[in-house]
Each structure stands twice: as C-alpha cells, then as structure tokens.
Amino acid sequence: MERYTPNREEAYELLTKYVQDPSLINHALMVEAAMGHFAKLFEEEDIEKWRVVGLIHDLDFEKYPEEHCKMTEKILKEENWPEDYIRAVLSHGWITCTDVEPKHKMEKVIYTIDELTGLIYATAIMRPSKSLLDLSVKSVKKKWKQKSFAAGVDREVIARGVDMLGMELDEVIRETIEGMKSVAGEIGLNTELN
Numbered sequence: 518m519e520r521y522t523p524n525r526e527e528a529y530e531l532l533t534k535y536v537q538d539p540s541l542i543n544h545a546l547m548v549e550a551a552m553g554h555f556a557k558l559f560e561e562e563d564i565e566k567w568r569v570v571g572l573i574h575d576l577d578f579e580k581y582p583e584e585h586c587k588m589t590e591k592i593l594k595e596e597n598w599p600e601d602y603i604r605a606v607l608s609h610g611w612i613t614c615t616d617v618e619p620k621h622k623m624e625k626v627i628y629t630i631d632e633l634t635g636l637i638y639a640t641a642i643m644r645p646s647k648s649l650l651d652l653s654v655k656s657v658k659k660k661w662k663q664k665s666f667a668a669g670v671d672r673e674v675i676a677r678g679v680d681m682l683g684m685e686l687d688e689v690i691r692e693t694i695e696g697m698k699s700v701a702g703e704i705g706l707n708t709e710l711n
C-alpha cells in the first residue's frame with residue numbers, strides 16, 4: 518500500500534474537526550510555527566512534516582482530555598497517518614501520558630517547545646507591547662523563575678527537552694520566540710511596535 522503523508526491542509530482540517538477552542542487552536546498554531554522554524558534551523562528536508570506534527574499533537578485534548586494522546590493515536594491510525602508521524606506526536610506526552618521517549622530530533626523539539634511556547638506567549642501578552650518583537654530571552658527567563666507565573670507550564674519538562682537537544686536554554690528560548698513570530702498576528706499578539 519502506498520504511504521499516505523498528510524499535508525498541512527489535511528492536518529488543519531482534521532484538527533478543526535476535533536478542536537474548536539480558540540486557545541487550543543492558537544496553541545496548535547504556535548507549536549506548528551516553532552516546529553517549522555526548528556526544522557529550518559536544523560536544515561531538515563521535510564519542514565512540512567515537522568509542522569504537521571506540531572499542528573496535530575493535541576488533537577484529542579478538547580474532546581478526550583482524560584485519554585490525552587491515546588485517542589490521538591487511535592484517530593491518526595484510523596486516518597492512515599504514517600507510523601513515524603504518530604510516534605512523534607505521542608512523544609510530546611512522554612512520561613505524562615505516553616511511554617514514547619523522544620529519540621528523533623523532531624521528537625525532542627516538540628517535547629521541548631510544547632510547553633515553552635505557552636510560557637513565551639504568556640510572557641508576551643502580559644507586556645505593554647503585547648508583542649514578540651521586543652521580547653528578550655531575559656524576560657522569558659525571569660518568568661521561568663517565577664513559579665507562580667503560568668504555573669501550568671512544567672519547567673522540568675522543558676529543561677529535560679533542552680538537555681536532550683544538547684542546546685542551551687537561552688538558545689532554545691531565542692529560537693522559539695523567532696519561530697512564533699510568523700503566527701504572532703493569528704494568535705493575538707501585536708506584529709508592530711507602537
């Protein structure tokens with residue numbers, strides 16, 4: 518049987534079939550954007566694959582929060598998604614909801630930036646500019662240390678991911694901010710500084 522590879526349009530269509538909550542759609546868009554950015558940074562050939570994995574990773578979260586990751590696996594299998602796409606999606610929930618340890622670089626990146634995009638977004642939206650354009654790594658790290666800020670963001674998961682990537686936290690934050698800039702307008706951040 519010929520291998521089916523979902524493109525971005527099909528992935529978005531599937532996502533919106535299961536997810537309507539605007540904040541979850543925004544989350545999907547920012548993770549997608551960051552994935553695309555890292556794919557380019559690492560000179561990966563299949564940028565769309567990285568983006569698609571980012572876009573679809575929380576497919577089941579709105580409808581089946583109790584079975585997070587498990588339902589996504591089921592749905593994607595039914596949709597004939599390739600094994601490597603499904604594996605990458607499941608790896609974002611390593612320890613918390615799956616036992617799929619991130620091995621491939623794409624898996625390590627989604628594991629790392631899933632929660633980090635949330636921290637960056639929360640930091641940006643609180644600032645007077647409500648923009649990523651003047652957001653420094655330092656500002657994000659300040660919020661990283663303030664545990665009560667965006668308390669749902671698991672800093673340990675991010676730190677573990679950064680370690681797996683063999684990168685510095687500062688660098689990962691910087692590149693994630695860069696990646697998110699391409700969807701800033703769509704996710705409700707200002708794209709110009711006043």
Ligand SMILES: [Fe+2]
Pocket residue numbers: 574575578585609610
């Ligand atoms: Fe998730």
Ligand SMILES: [Fe+2]
Pocket residue numbers: 544548574575631632
């Ligand atoms: Fe997520």
